[in-house]
Amino acid sequence: xxxxxxxxxxxxxxxxxxxxxxxxxxxEVSRPQNPATTSQSSHTNPFVFWFYFTxxxxxxxxxxxxxxxxxxxxxxxxFLSLPTNLRQHYSKGRTIKVQIYPNSSPVEVFAIENGxxxxxxxxxxxxxxxxxxxxxxxxxxxxxxxxxxxAIDLPGNGFSDKSVAVEEERENGVLERFWDVYSExxxxxxxxAFDQIIETGQMPYxxxxxxxxxxxxxxxxxxxxxxxxxxxxxxxxxxxxxxxxHLVLHDSxxxxxxxxxxxxxxxxxxxxxxxxxxxPALPWWSFEVPVLRxxxxxxxxxxxxxxxxxxxxxxxxxxxxxxxxxxxxxGGGRAIAExxxxxxxxxxxxEWGSSEGLISMPMQVLWSSGWSKEWRxxxxxxxxxxxxxxFVEHSGGRWPQEDAAEELAELIAKHVSSLPKSAQKVEDExxxxxxxxxxxxxxxxxxxxxxxxxxxxxxxxxxxxxMGHGWEG
Numbered sequence: 001x002x003x004x005x006x007x008x009x010x011x012x013x014x015x016x017x018x019x020x021x022x023x024x025x026x027x028e029v030s031r032p033q034n035p036a037t038t039s040q041s042s043h044t045n046p047f048v049f050w051f052y053f054t055x056x057x058x059x060x061x062x063x064x065x066x067x068x069x070x071x072x073x074x075x076x077x078x079f080l081s082l083p084t085n086l087r088q089h090y091s092k093g094r095t096i097k098v099q100i101y102p103n104s105s106p107v108e109v110f111a112i113e114n115g116x117x118x119x120x121x122x123x124x125x126x127x128x129x130x131x132x133x134x135x136x137x138x139x140x141x142x143x144x145x146x147x148x149x150x151a152i153d154l155p156g157n158g159f160s161d162k163s164v165a166v167e168e169e170r171e172n173g174v175l176e177r178f179w180d181v182y183s184e185x186x187x188x189x190x191x192x193a194f195d196q197i198i199e200t201g202q203m204p205y206x207x208x209x210x211x212x213x214x215x216x217x218x219x220x221x222x223x224x225x226x227x228x229x230x231x232x233x234x235x236x237x238x239x240x241x242x243x244x245x246h247l248v249l250h251d252s253x254x255x256x257x258x259x260x261x262x263x264x265x266x267x268x269x270x271x272x273x274x275x276x277x278x279x280p281a282l283p284w285w286s287f288e289v290p291v292l293r294x295x296x297x298x299x300x301x302x303x304x305x306x307x308x309x310x311x312x313x314x315x316x317x318x319x320x321x322x323x324x325x326x327x328x329x330x331g332g333g334r335a336i337a338e339x340x341x342x343x344x345x346x347x348x349x350x351e352w353g354s355s356e357g358l359i360s361m362p363m364q365v366l367w368s369s370g371w372s373k374e375w376r377x378x379x380x381x382x383x384x385x386x387x388x389x390x391f392v393e394h395s396g397g398r399w400p401q402e403d404a405a406e407e408l409a410e411l412i413a414k415h416v417s418s419l420p421k422s423a424q425k426v427e428d429e430x431x432x433x434x435x436x437x438x439x440x441x442x443x444x445x446x447x448x449x450x451x452x453x454x455x456x457x458x459x460x461x462x463x464x465x466x467m468g469h470g471w472e473g
Contacts, residue, residue, distance in 0.1 A: 078329055086322050089133050090159055098235040100155065100228045101164065107222070109232060110159035111240070112136070113150040114143030120269075120416050121242040124151040125233070127251020128343070129282035129311075129336055130399060131158030131326050138401045141409030147416060152236055154229065154253075156222040156335030163219045163331050221334040225342040229253075230260030237267055244269040244422050248412060251398065252280040255347040262357050269422050270362040272412055273389070274400065277378065278347050281311045281398040284340025287333050297328035313371070313397040350385035363389035364415045366408065371397050390415070 079087070093112035100107055112132050122142060124135050132139075132151035142149035153160040222228075237243050246269050249257060254276040261268055275281070286306070287293045296302050303324040307315060327333060352358070363386060367379035375398070383391040392411055396404030 082325065083318070083322065085318060086133065086325065089136055093132070093159070095159075096236055096239055098232050098239075100231040104164060107155050107161045107164065107232075109155060109161075109236060110153040111150060111236065112139065112152075113148065114139040115148040116143075116146060117148055119146050119148040120246060120422060121244075122147055122149045122246045122248060122412060122416060123233075123237065123242060124149065124248040125250065125253040125257060126151070126154065126157065127253050127276075127282075127399075128280040128284055128339060129157070129323075129327060130251065131323075133158060133322060133326060134399060135401045135405075137405035138409045138412075141406055142413060145409065145413040147413050150240065150242065152232075154224060154232060154256075156224050156339050157332065158326050161222065162329075162335040163221055165219050219331075221331055221338045223342060224256075224335075224339045226256055226259050226344055229256040230263075233257055233260055234264065234267075243267040246270045246272070246412075246416050246422075248272045248274060249276060250274040250401075251276060252278075252343055254349070255344045258344075258347060258352050262352065262355055265357045265361060268361065270364075270415065270419060272415060273363070273365045273382070273386075274408070275366070275368055275375075275379075275398045276349070276382070278343070278345055280340070280343070282306075282336070283310055284336055284343075287337040287340070293333045293337070297324055297333050300324060303327075311397060311399040312402040314403040319402065349382060353386040353389070359388075362415075362419055364411075365389050365391045366400070366411055367391065367393050368395075368397055368400060369393035370395060 079090070082090075089112065090110070093110055095108045095110055097106035098109050110132060124132075124138065126132065126134055131153050135151040139149045139151055156162050237245055244267055247257075247261065249271065251274070254273055255278055261271065283306070286296055296306055300321060304315075304317065304320040307320050307323060327336060353363070365379070365382055365386060367376070367382070369376060369379075376393075379391070379393070383389070394400050394404050394407050394411065396402070396408065400408050
């Protein structure tokens with residue numbers, strides 16, 4: 001029995017493992033199939049990739065849009081969102097179209113004036129980051145002193161155009177396509193591409209053959225250099241009939257317009273320099289980095305701190321807020337950064353002042369006496385470089401029109417009144433044909449509509465914000 005039992009157990013032990021190889025072989029065969037199928041499906045399914053791609057781009061867009069405080073991009077909506085002081089300032093001005101880039105649309109320049117038109121003409125040109133709003137109190141004071149004062153917003157600043165549409169060819173690589181998606185989402189809303197996948201079942205940008213170069217119209221910040229500033233000054237003076245004009249150049253405006261003044265001495269009656277320097281008061285380098293720029297312009301405390309630290313001694317919160325809105329609106333921060341890059345940092349005021357064309361030019365230099373010791377020393381250096389210019393100190397900051405407007409206006413009016421009265425060129429020379437044509441059209445419209453406002457509406461000038469305001473007094 002014992003032997004039979006042992007044989008049975010041995011037989012059972014030998015027979016039992018026989019059926020097990022087949023399941024083991026099936027497992028070995030079936031194991032590679034599931035991962036392969038899963039891997040293949042994950043590589044061929046575009047839904048997962050576009051979901052995470054769109055999510056990443058949307059989060060980046062949300063970050064930058066949040067820094068911009070969701071500011072409206074439509075010019076009319078932007079204008080209607082302005083505070084009362086800026087809207088009142090704009091309503092008193094006009095827009096002038098100037099051609100500064102060949103083969104492109106004209107650029108709109110904002111101008112505001114005060115005082116009798118028959119009086120001496122004083123044109124104020126602001127420095128980097130400032131605008132005609134900075135001189136609003138100066139204009140009022142000069143007007144009350146029987147001076148015809150005009151201030152403009154250089155392109156890229158204030159209410160003037162700050163960008164231009166250009167058509168360019170560029171590569172259509174991965175980074176460019178990523179930027180296209182970013183721009184489309186920013187324009188049409190978050191998760192736009194993801195919604196397109198849900199609705200249409202198709203992926204955006206699924207071209208089978210990608211051309212190496214594509215032509216695309218894009219909006220770029222205005223790049224304003226010395227040549228462009230000269231064109232602006234020449235056309236504004238010609239259009240408004242200001243020649244010969246008393247120029248007031250503030251901050252970086254001297255370096256930007258010095259060549260034009262030198263080459264057009266017949267159009268300029270005198271020059272007043274207000275705290276001018278190759279290095280502008282506003283630290284334009286803080287606008288070069290997009291994140292830093294959006295932070296400075298998007299947070300009122302940071303912007304007010306920037307202005308009070310570098311530009312003015314005393315400024316109200318409403319005025320500081322107005323400057324921030326004008327710098328930020330319609331891409332102004334990018335324009336300031338581009339203009340800062342193109343400043344003539346090698347400009348030599350001594351060589352300019354001693355040029356033959358400026359020997360007989362009446363000049364005066366107005367300088368801040370209490371900004372800093374270093375800045376006062378800079379003023380005396382400018383005075384030595386321009387020995388024929390009258391040097392006068394004032395009590396304001398580097399943007400003195402903010403905290404010393406009356407004092408500044410008094411010094412400008414005194415200088416202008418000390419010179420022989422200008423003989424306006426429009427009395428001796430015929431107007432250019434295209435200017436005369438606009439005057440004739442304006443007179444015809446005036447007779448047709450029976451205007452009784454004391455100022456004619458000049459044809460050919462449209463309001464930049466669609467508010468029914470154009471070239472008017």
